[in-house]
Amino acid sequence: IPDLKLLDLFYRSCWVCFATDEDDRTAEWVRPCRCRGSTKWVHQACLQRWVDEKQRGNSTARVACPQCNAEYLIVFPKLGPVVYVLDLADRLISKACPFAAAGIMVGSIYWTAVTYGAVTVMQVVGHKEGLDVMERADPLFLLIGLPTIPVMLILGKMIRWEDYVLRLWRKYSNKLQILNSIFPGIGCPVPRIPAEANPLADHVSATRILCGALVFPTIATIVGKLMFSSVNSNLQRTILGGIAFVAIKGAFKVYFKQQQYLRQAHRKILNYPEQEEA
Template sequence: MDTNADQAAEPSEPKDIPVQNKESTRYCWVCFATDEEDTEAAWVRPCNCRGTTKWVHQSCLQRWVDEKQKGGNLGKVTCPQCQTEYIIVFPNMGILVLLLDTVDSFIYKGCPFLAAGIVVGAIYWCAVTYGAITVMQVIGQKEGLSIMEQADPLVLLIGLPAIPVALVLGKMIRWEDAVLNFIRKNLIKIPIIRNFMPFRIEVSTNTGDSSNENDLPPLSNPVSATRVLCGALLMPTIANIFGKFFFDSVKSNFHKTILGGLTFIAIKGCLRIYHKQQQYIRQCQRKILDYTESNISTYLRNNRQSE
């Protein structure tokens, strides 16, 4: 009886109660689900992350990888947190599938180079055609065809596409700026030139500003690629038209076109020099007015009239 009483008096040992550890609980960093919410889902730890972000559902990670690869299966995917590259393996589908994958990858990588070659080839043959048309236009149709038939094919394949290239390079020469700069610096001392067109000295005295080179507006306008290309390619046609209009008495079509081209270049150059000088004067003589009601109304009225 005493023994049973002693056993009843002794405190009972506590039983082991399982305590859920938050660190051991798996959270999917894609869908934010836990083990309790989805007990049948497959989990994976694909990177070096620690804590709650190291676990992810296999299906969630597959969808996320598909979004990153944008429908393909060749791009590398890394963890957005630790930048560890995921180890992605594929099942063995056989030699035929492997061969088709290799061919598809080769085509995918080679298509940009093939497309670039096609574009370059198209541009080259367009240049050859344009060169042939230019030869017949400048020399004459019969004479041009006769010369191209007697010429070496290698010379034609190199010389004909060089014609539009030479026209574009010639168009990029800004000789009007050089002439205008020479007139402003050297011929300003001649009274006839000074009275014929106002240049830098008169502009600076009219505005009252000092003739500091840094304060003056730029001489050249920005180069437009489309304008240069169009002007260069239209140059033979314009030269032919000017040659027929001004030098119709010349028998040789070649000489007629050359003279017409030089005439067009001279007329256009003079007009551009005059226009640039007027733009230069307008830039030097501009003023910024006070922000008053009268100036605002005048400014709006002038803009309305210009439109």
């Protein structure tokens, strides 16, 4: 057995660079795992480089042998008291930074929503009236109520009532002939039912919902001033403008989606054109 151990030492081969003792007699060798045979020995320098690649900058990450899955025993020189305190502070900061960043992001979104809610109140009710309402209101109510305004607008925008109306009209359009004169093609039979895309399937539709919801109070105010200028109350005028905008936009959207539906339902795939032989 001693002869075998001596023979093993003389014929060591690094499994990283495949060099032997004859190639570099000054290299430091190590057997870091349970492997036997050709993967038992490895250069200390080669294994250090390989561990660096696996750790990817995280010196505390655990690394195991790719063959026997034994974890490498990695030790570091003892640190001085100053370096130990600095290393401990660095680790604490590294662990706390993700939570701090998440808190800052949530806080930024919250105060942005509060600001948007306050601006919306002044825009809908009127600048002076809105300021008076918020000054008289309870601060806690404002901190809770104002951020819910953009949330409710976004949730309301996600309700696609036009699709439900369009489905009902397609189902009962034969009984209501007046719908065919308003929206041509609703009651016509179609050769096939086309597949409809999910409105939230892509990020573009999500951004449209977000932008449409946040711009809606401004549009409602403008439409209210244009169509209901005789109404004295800013709140009533804005509400009427919002209702009118939603109704008009919904009617155009129903017509547009129906035409797209018919176009998809009546599409055809042509035969491949045969090339004439020369």
